[in-house]
Amino acid sequence: MAPSTNCLDHIIYLTPPGSVTETAEEFRQLGFNVLAGGQHEDGLTENSLVILGDGVYLELISFVKPLEAYPHGSPERSARENHRWAAKAPGWIDYAFLRYSSETVRIPDIINDRAVAGGDEVLYGDGTAGGRTRIDGQILKWIVTFPRLSAEGRRPPIPFFCEDVTPRDLRVPSLDTEHPCSVQGIAFLHLRVPLEKLDELARSFDYIIGRSSIHYEWQLSTDKSIAGHSCRLLLSVSDTKVLEISEVAFYVKDKPPADTIQTTYGKIRFVVL
Known part of the structure; x- marks a missing residue:
């Protein structure tokens, strides 16, 4: 296999x-x-x-x-x-x-x-x-x-x-994985690309990950699974010419004060299990 x-x-x-x-x-x-x-x-x-x-x-x-x-x-x-x-x-x-x-x-x-x-x-x-x-x-x-x-x-x-x-x-030591914010793992990784690059990049992800049954969305695996929940890669159109990771989403057990936060340099989203 x-x-x-x-x-x-x-x-x-x-x-x-x-x-x-x-x-x-x-x-x-x-x-x-x-x-x-x-x-x-x-x-x-x-x-x-x-x-x-x-x-x-x-x-x-x-x-x-x-x-x-x-x-x-x-x-x-x-x-x-x-x-x-x-x-x-x-x-x-x-x-x-x-x-x-x-x-x-x-x-x-x-x-x-x-x-x-x-x-x-x-x-x-x-x-x-x-x-x-x-x-x-x-x-x-x-x-x-x-x-x-x-x-x-x-x-x-x-x-x-x-x-x-x-x-x-x-x-990757399996230490300190019980986080105060109750994060469990990755829910999704969201990439944004210019429209003219969208289909070319989607085709590359099909080659890498395997063809998806959902348009511009692919299922990922992780070293340890979270029961009943999948990790995904999402692709969408950017309104700029920049190809970027626009946000990273995390599964959490407890509802956070805000679903989305902006760090100094990036965007984080929380998804309650």
């Missing part, structure tokens, strides 16, 4: 350089438990984590330093300038699915074969090694596979894939 290609792993929330501590405190004030993460092995970014009961986590991430902190012409400045998130505005910027592979099967190959069979270009390139060191010194290793750049030199807003080399429970 072919491995699942629709398992949501984590969602990334970017804030300005050096702001991880402040962002972690903001999410704590919203009722989320936040774990210290660590610095990525390239030394450019650092993070904190919010682990949810469904096994998905939020990665609260920022660059360690602003671009101007690196000398002109230095390798460090070049790496900072060319980082895949260097041009991203703060907010919900990216998301990852779990990647699996064996000696004979790799998820990117499955998806690329579907795209070619559908008359389109392949969606994913080769995987690259990544990792970070936790604040307790534990070294984490993984392989990430990113979408291929478009003709305009941009990455389409489809998920990248992450496969653990070290055990996943080191990267």
Whole structure:
């Protein structure tokens, strides 16, 4: 049996350089438990984590330093300038699915074969090694596979894939999943794109996730299920030229003071179980 290609792993929330501590405190004030993460092995970014009961986590991430902190012409400045998130505005910027592979099967190959069979270009390139060191010194290793750049030199807003080399429970510890705000897991991830990109992107999601029976809506799986409730990816038309994650919705047990809140850089919606 072919491995699942629709398992949501984590969602990334970017804030300005050096702001991880402040962002972690903001999410704590919203009722989320936040774990210290660590610095990525390239030394450019650092993070904190919010682990949810469904096994998905939020990665609260920022660059360690602003671009101007690196000398002109230095390798460090070049790496900072060319980082895949260097041009991203703060907010919900990216998301990852779990990647699996064996000696004979790799998820990117499955998806690329579907795209070619559908008359389109392949969606994913080769995987690259990544990792970070936790604040307790534990070294984490993984392989990430990113979408291929478009003709305009941009990455389409489809998920990248992450496969653990070290055990996943080191990267995603099942700690502090009982949050004061009673959040249980992800209800949906909502993307908005310009009208002229809508059908092209929908076709890509069909290749990645599988063809949906509901227009512009796809069912996702998670590492741990929430009985009777599904995780979804929603796609709708934006009134701007920006391709963006417009909001992330969470299942909660208790009715919150407000169904929708605006963080400093993003939108959150709560759905009562």
